[in-house]
Amino acid sequence: MTDITSAYEELADVYHATVDPDGAGLDDPTFDEMVGDVRGQRVAAIACGQGRDARRLADLGASVVGVDASPSLLAHARTLEQESPRGIEYRHGSAHDLHGLADDSFDGVVCHMALMDIPELEPTIRSIARVLVPGGWFVASIVHPCYKAPAHGELVDHTDGTTRRIVGRYFEEGPHDSVTRWEILPRWP
Structure with missing residues (x-):
């Protein structure tokens, strides 16, 4: 387990209680604009945490698979999915290899506010490229380093x-x- 995964595992309950505790999902017009019209598309939410971005993608009409390295955050995501079903499938896995996701199987991939916390970006970008269909799209958002928490x-x-x-x-x-x-x-x- 990587240091970042261990940290998110340790803080999963606090993170969930702080970020989208009611499970409403992401409410961000900029995110919606960046991903565009995803109705009917198959989209992977990489490093999805407790599923905040995955729920938004599903609400926008996408068929979503969320992937995260933290079993505890995925447990929160699955609980929220049971409470308010959107058809999201959550899988445990590393962004470095996206094991279990087939080649050329997603129209789009989103990594919302997490790429900056993933060490070794090259294998992550390669795995994202591998699972995208030819001509597929990738949207990532990160915290600009000029902003402090x-x-x-x-x-x-x-x-x-x-x-x-x-x-x-x-x-x-x-x-x-x-x-x-x-x-x-x-x-x-």
């Missing part, structure tokens, strides 16, 4: 009732070592 005090509340995020390192290029989501979760409410 709210747990680090980067959100500022103003007297006018607005909240703004402090931004740093926006124009710096190159590798960036950052505190990842799984390292800050214990500090979240």
Whole structure:
């Protein structure tokens, strides 16, 4: 088990309680715009966690297979699927090899807010390319390194009732070592 998988395993309950605890799924117009019209398409949600993005894809009309390395997060995803069935299949597996997913079997692949936490991207990108049909699409979203997590005090509340995020390192290029989501979760409410 990789360090990142171990970390998500250890924090699965806290993560689930913090990110989409009611199981409503992702509500993000930008995500919807990025994936486009997925009605009738077969889509894989890689590093799906407790299925937040997988549920959104299913709500948009896709046939979805969610894959994650954390059995505990998948257990949350499966429980939510039982409570509100959308026809999502959840599989335990590594993004590095997507074992069990056939070659040329998906119209699209999504990796929402997780690619930055997956070590060794080359095998992940190769496995994604392997499972995509010729001409298939891949959408990934990541945290920009100029943004720090709210747990680090980067959100500022103003007297006018607005909240703004402090931004740093926006124009710096190159590798960036950052505190990842799984390292800050214990500090979240």
